[in-house]
Amino acid sequence: MAKPKxxxxxFACCEGCQIEFxxxxxxxxxxxxKHVDVVEFREAMSEKTKDPIDIAFIEGSFTREGDRxxxxxxxxxxxxxxxxxxxxxxAGINALKNHTADYRKEVYGKDAGMPHLDSQxxxxxxxxxxxxxxxxxxxxxKVEVLQIVSHLLHGKEPVIPDYPVCVECKRRETxxxxxxxxxxxxxxxxxxxxxxxxxxxxxxxxxRGFVSDAxxxxxxxxxxxxxxxxxARAEGKSRMFTANxxxxxx
Amino acid sequence: xxxxxxxxxxxxxxxxxxxxxxxxxKSGKVEKCEWQVPEAPRFFEAMVRGxxxxxVARITSRICGICSVGHTLASVKASEAALGIRVTEQTFKLRxxxxxxxxxxxxxxxxxxxxxxxxxxxPSVFPLVKTHGEVVARALRLKRLAHEWGSLIGGRTTHxxxxxxxxxxxxxxxxxxxxxxxxxxxxxxxxxxxxxxxxSLAGAIPAFDRPTEYLALSSDDAYALxxxxxxxxxxxxxxxxxxVSDYRKVTNEYMTPLSTAKYTKNLRESYAxxxxxxxxxxxxxxxxxxxxxxxxLGLKPVCGNPYLNSAAQVVEIVxxxxxxxxxxxxxxxxxxxxxxxxxxxKYAQGAGAVEVPRGILFHEYAYDKEGMCTMGNCxxxxxxxxxxxxxxxxxxxxxxxxxxKSEKEMELALEMLVRAYDPCxxxxxxxxxxxxxx
Numbered sequence: 001m002a003k004p005k006x007x008x009x010x011f012a013c014c015e016g017c018q019i020e021f022x023x024x025x026x027x028x029x030x031x032x033x034k035h036v037d038v039v040e041f042r043e044a045m046s047e048k049t050k051d052p053i054d055i056a057f058i059e060g061s062f063t064r065e066g067d068r069x070x071x072x073x074x075x076x077x078x079x080x081x082x083x084x085x086x087x088x089x090x091a092g093i094n095a096l097k098n099h100t101a102d103y104r105k106e107v108y109g110k111d112a113g114m115p116h117l118d119s120q121x122x123x124x125x126x127x128x129x130x131x132x133x134x135x136x137x138x139x140x141x142k143v144e145v146l147q148i149v150s151h152l153l154h155g156k157e158p159v160i161p162d163y164p165v166c167v168e169c170k171r172r173e174t175x176x177x178x179x180x181x182x183x184x185x186x187x188x189x190x191x192x193x194x195x196x197x198x199x200x201x202x203x204x205x206x207x208r209g210f211v212s213d214a215x216x217x218x219x220x221x222x223x224x225x226x227x228x229x230x231x232a233r234a235e236g237k238s239r240m241f242t243a244n245x246x247x248x249x250x
Numbered sequence: 251x252x253x254x255x256x257x258x259x260x261x262x263x264x265x266x267x268x269x270x271x272x273x274x275x276k277s278g279k280v281e282k283c284e285w286q287v288p289e290a291p292r293f294f295e296a297m298v299r300g301x302x303x304x305x306v307a308r309i310t311s312r313i314c315g316i317c318s319v320g321h322t323l324a325s326v327k328a329s330e331a332a333l334g335i336r337v338t339e340q341t342f343k344l345r346x347x348x349x350x351x352x353x354x355x356x357x358x359x360x361x362x363x364x365x366x367x368x369x370x371x372x373p374s375v376f377p378l379v380k381t382h383g384e385v386v387a388r389a390l391r392l393k394r395l396a397h398e399w400g401s402l403i404g405g406r407t408t409h410x411x412x413x414x415x416x417x418x419x420x421x422x423x424x425x426x427x428x429x430x431x432x433x434x435x436x437x438x439x440x441x442x443x444x445x446x447x448x449x450s451l452a453g454a455i456p457a458f459d460r461p462t463e464y465l466a467l468s469s470d471d472a473y474a475l476x477x478x479x480x481x482x483x484x485x486x487x488x489x490x491x492x493x494v495s496d497y498r499k500v501t502n503e504y505m506t507p508l509s510t511a512k513y514t515k516n517l518r519e520s521y522a523x524x525x526x527x528x529x530x531x532x533x534x535x536x537x538x539x540x541x542x543x544x545x546x547l548g549l550k551p552v553c554g555n556p557y558l559n560s561a562a563q564v565v566e567i568v569x570x571x572x573x574x575x576x577x578x579x580x581x582x583x584x585x586x587x588x589x590x591x592x593x594x595x596k597y598a599q600g601a602g603a604v605e606v607p608r609g610i611l612f613h614e615y616a617y618d619k620e621g622m623c624t625m626g627n628c629x630x631x632x633x634x635x636x637x638x639x640x641x642x643x644x645x646x647x648x649x650x651x652x653x654x655k656s657e658k659e660m661e662l663a664l665e666m667l668v669r670a671y672d673p674c675x676x677x678x679x680x681x682x683x684x685x686x687x688x
Contacts, residue, residue, distance in 0.1 A: 012292055015266050016315020016408040022359060023407070025394030026387050030379070038376055044363055045374025046263040063292075093312045096297040138312065139408040200411035201419025205308065207409075233622070236300055240309070 004054035004153065007040035008084070009074055011060030011067055012094055012122065017085030017135075018043050018059055020142040028146070035153055053077050055152065057084040057135075061091040061122040068128055075129040080152065083124065083131045084145075086138040086241060090209045093138060094122035095243035098250040121250055133158055138207035138241060141193050161192040162212055165204045168195035177203050183227030185238065188214035207241045216246060252278040255651070257661045264364040264374070266316055266674045267632075271664050273647060283647045285639045285668065287509035298615070298626040303329050303415055303594070306615060306623050311409045313628065314674055316359070318409045319352035319400060320606030321613070321628075323476065328613040329415045331495075331600025333621075335592045340581070341417045342477070347577045348403040348413070349476040349604060350570035355396030355407060356607035357525070357563040360672045361448065362389035365560045368666050369451035385447055388440050395437055399574075402426055416591035424586055431578045434571055441568055445543055448564050452547065455561070456663055460645050461485030461554030462638055463521035465500065466531040467605050473528070473535040473569060475605045482517060483531045485552055490517075494603045497612045501629050513637040514629070520637035523609025524671060525562035526553060540569035556642055559670045563607075597621060608632055608674050632673045642667055 008018055018041075024032065039049050056078035062071065075081060086092030098121040125131060133152075135145050148158040165186035169176065177184035177198050186198060189206035197204050210216070216238065223234035239246060255275035262269045274282040294313055298306050307325035311318040323345055330337065337345075362385070363375045372378055379386050397407050402422050405411030412420045422430075468491065469478035480492045480500050492500050503512040515521065529536075529544070533551040536544070544550070544565045549558060599616035609631030616625040646667060650660045 010268075014312055014315040014318070016312075016318060019315045019359075019408055022363065022393055023397045024390075025397075026390035029390055030387070033376070033379065041374075042261060042263045043266055044264060045376060046367070047373045047376075048263075093297070093309065094292055096309070097293045100296055100299075139315065139406075196405065197411050200405040202308075202411050202414065205305070230620075232300075233302065237302075237305075240305065 003035065003037040005039045005051070006036045006055045006057070007038070007049075007053045007078075008043070008057045008059065009040075009070075010043065011058070011071075011088070011125070012063045013060030013085065013087040015043055015059065017137075017140045020139050020145070023142060024146075032146070032149070036149070051077070053079070055080045055082060055149070057082050058088050058125050059084045060125075061087045061094040062125050062128050063094065063120060063122050065120065071125060071128045080132045081129065082133045082135055082148065083126065084135050085140050086136060086207055086209065087122075088125050089131075089134040089136050090242070091122040091124050091244050092207070092209070092241050095249075096239065098122060098243055099239070099248070122244075124244065134160060136160070136190055136208035137193055144192055161190065163191050164211055165189040165191045165193070165195050165198075165206075167191055168193070169198050172199060174199045178222075178226050183223055183229065183237070185219060185240075187222065188216065188219045205237075205240045210242050210245045214245075255657050255660060257657060257664065259661060259665060262665060262668060264367070265669055265672075266314075269668060269673060271661070271668065273643075273660070273664070275647075275651065278651060280647055280651070283643050284508055285636065285643055287511045287636060294628065295626045298623045301623045303333060303615075303617055303621045303623065306626070307413065307415070308409070310613065310626070310628060313630070315408050316356055316674055317352065317606040317608065317611070319348060319404055319407060319413075320604050320611055322404070322410050322413050323349060324602050324604045324606075324611045324613040324628075325615075326413055326415045327477075327602025327604065328600055328615050329602075329617075331602055332598050332615050332617050333415060333600070334595035334598070335416050337417055337592055338589055340584070340587060340589060343577050343581055344403055344418060344421070345413070346472075346476045347574055347581070348400060348410075350574045350577075351396055351400035351403065352407065353475060353605070353607050354567055354570040355393065355400060356672075357567050358389060358392045358396060360607070361444070361560055361563055361567075362386075362392075364669055364672070365666075366447075366451065368662070368669065369454040388443060392437065392440055392444070395433055399430055399433075402430060414591065416593065417589060419591075421586050421588065424582065427578050427582055427586070431575060431582075434575055434578075437571065441571060444567065445546060445564060448561065449546065452561070455557050456666065457555065458557060458642075458646060458649070458667075459554045460556065460642055461552065462641070463516055463518045464527035464530040464552070465516060465521045465523050465610055465634065466528040467603060467610055468531050473532050473537075473573070475528075475570075477604070480603065480610065481531050482521070483527070483552060484517065485554060487552055489531070494612070495601050497601055497603065497614070497629065501612070501634065503629065503633070508640070509636055511630075511633045511636055514634045515637060520641045521634065522556065522638045522671075523631040523634045524559050525566050525607070526556065526559040527609060528605060529553070529562040529565060536565065537569045537572040539572050540565050543568045556638075556667060557670045559672065563672070594621065599625070606631060608672050609634060630674070632671075635671050635673065639668060639671055639673075
């Protein structure tokens with residue numbers, strides 16, 4: 001197989017997942033680019049192409065109708081589309097604005113009506129085009145990304161975890177945040193990150209979204225009964241990165 | 251000389267976020283010359299309302315993937331001001347060490363990956379792997395060092411975990427700090443080689459002079475990155491300081507149809523923020539080794555060439571490495587202690603500022619009695635630079651026309667100018683604003 005052509009594209013996001021790509025260090029990065037040919041990556045390179053692409057990494061959420069054509073064009077050119085990072089997979093943190101109606105006014109005040117400030121609700125890119133694989137996380141787990149690429153290069157199906165973060169905390173013997181008098185969302189959060197947050201002394205906030213059959217009512221109950229949250233705070237907390245996956249998603 | 255020029259750079263490459271350059275010249279007359287910012291706005295200020303103070307920084311960190319450490323630090327500082335929290339000396343020093351890691355990290359990325367290709371006549375760093383293999387390998391070594399240095403203190407560098415209002419949830423071990431010190435010392439030859447590489451390419455840095463107002467944090471105690479007051483330095487060297495809580499009086503945000511990011515101005519029609527602004531404001535407090543690097547690069551305050559922002563970044567890379575060695579020694583001498591988090595003493599409104607790689611960053615929040623956020627406001631360095639970039643364009647385009655530059659040369663000169671500012675556009679269109687709780 002010839003070196004696959006890889007390209008990176010970005011929509012509404014912080015571009016932090018692209019930055020993770022530069023954090024591999026010398027051996028892994030130089031090895032990686034022996035196996036793939038990076039043909040387009042606006043944040044890092046001026047080269048552009050109209051040619052077909054083997055793997056397109058798309059970062060960011062779909063928030064403006066004006067971005068639809070660009071997404072469709074990428075889909076047409078790409079054999080495989082990977083939604084890269086949480087903004088692309090579920091709209092992650094961007095979707096927090098979806099349940100508020102006044103976000104434009106709150107931010108731009110009297111200028112909110114200016115046409116170039118258009119922004120609809122934040123959606124995953126799968127709302128516009130077919131996505132073949134998801135690299136979850138805010139940010140992505142760069143080791144998992146290497147595994148996904150490696151699987152694809154070997155013609156195998158990437159394995160994307162669909163079990164909760166609690167499994168990974170147990171595996172690395174992290175004391176449960178609830179035992180420490182804190183709260184946590186790890187019981188319904190999708191694993192694959194390696195559970196760094198509870199190990200660093202902060203709660204899991206489900207930045208990779210929910211597992212596919214998450215018991216959202218039980219999560220809220222735990223936040224209220226075990227962590228002592230008010231109803232409103234439990235609601236808000238369980239929406240942090242998962243607004244689009246909740247029962248009340250807009 | 252009476253020529254037509256049409257430049258339309260849609261989504262400029264090798265910058266973080268989306269920006270356009272549009273220039274129309276008809277028969278030698280400039281009809282349009284615009285720096286446009288079409289980045290999709292994301293509305294963070296609306297997102298933090300109703301959030302507990304312990305999670306606000308983890309939301310606003312997501313404004314930017316490159317300077318998420320800086321957003322986290324500005325955010326916890328603002329929350330601490332609002333909550334009446336005074337952090338310990340150990341926390342202060344560890345945060346300074348973390349701030350150095352971020353600036354070092356981002357400057358390495360910018361100088362090697364985003365700017366150097368222009369100077370070496372390449373479209374990106376990828377072709378340089380073949381032609382300048384050792385330079386690329388060195389860049390990756392330095393990038394990795396910075397990433398692991400920041401991760402040791404902040405948990406990770408993209409959206410840090412351990413930095414919270416009141417202190418740190420996890421501390422580095424003595425052994426880990428000793429190892430970091432060894433690695434920084436071992437990186438000195440790479441720093442010297444960086445300076446040499448930049449000097450070898452410096453001939454390609456355009457000559458251009460448009461002195462402006464330079465805004466940066468400033469402190470009597472240190473070359474201000476983590477903490478200080480707001481200071482303005484004018485081209486004649488005249489300086490003025492304001493407390494961080496007066497940041498709105500200094501930034502004066504306004505909207506423009508050219509941009510989804512707000513613009514700012516202070517004493518003149520625009521001002522600059524970033525490495526060159528810090529250098530111009532605070533040169534005297536640089537580490538001696540950083541001053542040597544500045545001398546080698548021919549960089550002197552007050553410098554009015556915005557293209558030399560990248561050179562100022564190189565000076566700061568050296569400063570951050572050496573000042574971090576000092577901080578590590580002090581931390582090792584006093585010993586790392588488990589201190590617990592400092593608790594809130596009030597619930598009110600407060601502002602915080604840090605110097606992120608691209609310049610001065612302000613966050614401000616108000617909290618209710620339950621510790622829930624009622625208002626957020628963030629003013630991003632790149633916003634503060636947008637108006638100044640436009641003013642540079644207004645002066646540069648006629649100068650390039652007078653020199654009879656071709657369309658292609660003009661386009662490259664304008665692209666390089668924007669890149670020199672190292673804009674972080676997704677940051678700048680995060681948009682938050684501001685309702686005062688009266």
